[in-house]
Amino acid sequence: MNSLDTSPAQPTARPNTLxxxxxxxxxxxxxxxxxxxxxxxxxxxxxxREYRAAQADPxxxxxxxDLLEHYVxxxxxxxxxxxxxxxLRASAEPGMGPQVWFxxxxxxxxxxxxxxxxxxxxxxxxxxxxxxxIAETGxxxxxxxxxxxxxxxxxxxxxxxGARDIERQQPNVFRMKLLGAEVRxxxxxxxxxxxxxxxxxxDWVANVHDTFYxxxxxxxxxxxxxxVRDFQSVIGREARAQMLExxxxxxxxxxxxxxxxxxxxxxxxxxxxxxxxxMLGVEAAGEGLDAKxxxxxxxxxxxxxxxxxxxxxxxxxxxxxxxxxxxAGLDYPGIGPEHAWLRDIGRVEYTAVxxxxxxxxxxxxxxxxxxxxxxxxxxxxxxxxxxxxxxxQDQVILANLCGRGDKDxxxxxxALGVAI
Amino acid sequence: xxxxxxxxxxxxxxxxAFVTAGDGDTPAILDALVxxxxxxxxxxxxxxxxxxxxxxxxAANIRSLAAGTTTADILLIAxxxxxxxxxxxxxxxxxxxxxxxxxxxxxxEQAAAAGVDGVICVDIPPEEDDQLGPALRSAGxxxxxxxxxxxxAARLPQVLNGASGFxxxxxxxxxxxxxxxxxxxxxxxxxxxxxxxxxxxxVGFGVRTPDQAAAIARVADGVVVGSAIVELVAGHGPxxxxxxxxxxxxxxxxxxxxxxxxx
Numbered sequence: 001m002n003s004l005d006t007s008p009a010q011p012t013a014r015p016n017t018l019x020x021x022x023x024x025x026x027x028x029x030x031x032x033x034x035x036x037x038x039x040x041x042x043x044x045x046x047x048x049r050e051y052r053a054a055q056a057d058p059x060x061x062x063x064x065x066d067l068l069e070h071y072v073x074x075x076x077x078x079x080x081x082x083x084x085x086x087x088l089r090a091s092a093e094p095g096m097g098p099q100v101w102f103x104x105x106x107x108x109x110x111x112x113x114x115x116x117x118x119x120x121x122x123x124x125x126x127x128x129x130x131x132x133x134i135a136e137t138g139x140x141x142x143x144x145x146x147x148x149x150x151x152x153x154x155x156x157x158x159x160x161x162g163a164r165d166i167e168r169q170q171p172n173v174f175r176m177k178l179l180g181a182e183v184r185x186x187x188x189x190x191x192x193x194x195x196x197x198x199x200x201x202x203d204w205v206a207n208v209h210d211t212f213y214x215x216x217x218x219x220x221x222x223x224x225x226x227x228v229r230d231f232q233s234v235i236g237r238e239a240r241a242q243m244l245e246x247x248x249x250x251x252x253x254x255x256x257x258x259x260x261x262x263x264x265x266x267x268x269x270x271x272x273x274x275x276x277x278x279m280l281g282v283e284a285a286g287e288g289l290d291a292k293x294x295x296x297x298x299x300x301x302x303x304x305x306x307x308x309x310x311x312x313x314x315x316x317x318x319x320x321x322x323x324x325x326x327x328a329g330l331d332y333p334g335i336g337p338e339h340a341w342l343r344d345i346g347r348v349e350y351t352a353v354x355x356x357x358x359x360x361x362x363x364x365x366x367x368x369x370x371x372x373x374x375x376x377x378x379x380x381x382x383x384x385x386x387x388x389x390x391x392x393q394d395q396v397i398l399a400n401l402c403g404r405g406d407k408d409x410x411x412x413x414x415a416l417g418v419a420i
Numbered sequence: 421x422x423x424x425x426x427x428x429x430x431x432x433x434x435x436x437a438f439v440t441a442g443d444g445d446t447p448a449i450l451d452a453l454v455x456x457x458x459x460x461x462x463x464x465x466x467x468x469x470x471x472x473x474x475x476x477x478x479a480a481n482i483r484s485l486a487a488g489t490t491t492a493d494i495l496l497i498a499x500x501x502x503x504x505x506x507x508x509x510x511x512x513x514x515x516x517x518x519x520x521x522x523x524x525x526x527x528x529e530q531a532a533a534a535g536v537d538g539v540i541c542v543d544i545p546p547e548e549d550d551q552l553g554p555a556l557r558s559a560g561x562x563x564x565x566x567x568x569x570x571x572x573a574a575r576l577p578q579v580l581n582g583a584s585g586f587x588x589x590x591x592x593x594x595x596x597x598x599x600x601x602x603x604x605x606x607x608x609x610x611x612x613x614x615x616x617x618x619x620x621x622x623v624g625f626g627v628r629t630p631d632q633a634a635a636i637a638r639v640a641d642g643v644v645v646g647s648a649i650v651e652l653v654a655g656h657g658p659x660x661x662x663x664x665x666x667x668x669x670x671x672x673x674x675x676x677x678x679x680x681x682x683x
Binding site for chain 1 (some may be wrong): 472491542565569590595
C-alpha cells in the first residue's frame, strides 16, 4: 500500500456552516493569519487567550450587553424607508422596486457602528490589565468612538490619524480632543488610514507592556478580524430578529458599505447560513475603477499588510497603492480577510460605487427620508438604488445605515461647490 | 560550510551591516561596507509600509521607491554583489508582501540564483512559516528568525524550530534606529538564546557607536548596524560610500579588539 494515500479525500464542498471561521490559526481559507513582527506575536497570542476566556465568561457578555443597551442605545431601530422605496419604484420598471429597510446604526451614541467594537475591546483591555489605549482612525469615527470609551473608563488614549484626514475631518478631530484623547498627525506615505495604522503598530511594538491597540475594523492580525466581527455582529443579530418580528420573513438582500468591512461583516455574519438571503458588499470606486479608487476586491490582488493576508491594492512588485475615496472611512487599500474569503467562495457579492454616485445617494436620502447619512453608508444607499431596479416589489432589501453625516457636511459642501 | 557559517566562525563577533537597496548608489555602498570590514551584508528591500522601522529606514524606503526601485533591480544588485564578492554572505531583509507577490517559490528561486544566502522577513512569524520558509529551504536559503525581548522561554523553541543561518536578536521592543538596550539586558538575552541553540546569535536595533558594538561583540556572535549606516547614506549623497567605509571601519576595529568572552 502506498503510504502517501492514507489521508481521507479532502472535501471540496463548502463547510456546513459559514459561521465558524476562522480556523485555529486565524485563517479564513487562504486569508487572514498573523503576519506581525516577533515582538508583537506573544501579545497577539495573549489577546487570543484572553478573548477565549472572555467568550466563556457570562459576566463579560453581561457587561458588554449592558453597556450596549444603556450607553450606546441599542438595539438600534429597524426602519422601513417608505418614501425612498416610492422614489426608487417611480424610476423602476413596472412591478419592480423592493421595500427598502435600514438598520439605523447611525443612531448609536457617537453616531456610527464603531462604538460597538470599542466597547468590546476596551472591556478586553481592562481584563488584560492594560492601562493605555491606542487606535488609528480614517474618517475619525473610530477615533471618536475609541476616545469615548477611554473617557468612559478613564484610560489615556492616543489616536493616530493621517494628516490629510485631519484636514478633511476637523469636526471629529475636535470631538476626540474634547473627549480627552491625544490626536497624533501622521504625515508619512499618503497621510491617510493605512499610514495611521502603520504608526499605530509602531507605537504598539514600543509599548507592548502596557498598551492595548483598539483596531477599528475587522482586519489586522488574528484574533482581531474575529473579535471585531463578533462585537459588530450585534447589528446582524438585532436586524435578523427585528425583521422576523416586523415582517415574519428574512430580507432578500443585505447591503453594506466596505472600507475594512466591520459594519458589513457585522450585518452579514448572523445571516451567512440563511441560504435565501443574498448579500452585497459595496466598495468605494472613488473616481472610477479605471482611475483612483479604494476597491481592493475589484482592483486588488491577495497580499499581506497590517497583519493579515487579504486583497490589497498593490503594484506588480507588491508595493501598496494609495487608495482614494471621497469617504475617509473607506479610503483604505485593503479589506478584512473574511470578506476576501466570502468573495472567493461566492457567498457574498461585491460591487463598487463612485464618489459621484455616493454623493447623489447622500442627497437622495436627505430629501426622501430626512436622514443625513455619512458618506460611507451613502455608498450602500447608491448600491441599493442600483439593485432596486432588478428586484420585485414584493422583495425586501435591507441596508446598514452605519453612520450619520454630520461629520461630512463640509466635504459634501465642497464637492457640491457650496461655500459654508 | 555555508558563507554564513564561515562568517560567524571566527574568534571575534561578525559585523552585520544593513543598507536599503536602491537608496543611493547601492553597489558602491555595498563595496564600501565590505572594504570597511563588514562580515555579513543585509540588503533591505524597500516597502511602502515598513511598519517595524523607525524614521531613518522609513525615509530610506521612500527615497528608494521614489527613485523607481523594483524587485528586479534589487535582485540585480544582489547578483552584482555576489559576482564582485564571492565569499561575503548576503541576506535580504524586508516585508512579506514584496517577497510573496509572485509567490514564495518564485522569490526563493530568484534570490538563490542571485547568490543570496539568507532571508529575514519581518512580518512572517514562525506561525506563518509555510508562506515562505519551505520555499527558502528548498532553494538552499537560510530563513533567519527574529527573537525579541518579548519572546519568552515558552515561545523560544517555536522561534528556533526551522531557524538557520543566525538568530537576529532584536534587543529592544520597538522600531529600528531609536533607543538602545541596556547592556545587561542584552547579555541576559544572549545567554538565554545561546543556552537554547547552537545557531549564531547576532544582536541589533539601536547600535550606533563603536563602543556599543564592542560591548555586544564580547557576548554575541554578531553585531547588526542599520539605521546609522542608512543615515550616512542619506546625509552624504554621492560621498556616501567614503563616509560609510570610514564609519564601518571604526565599528569593525572596535569589534576586532573585543575578544569574545568564553561561553
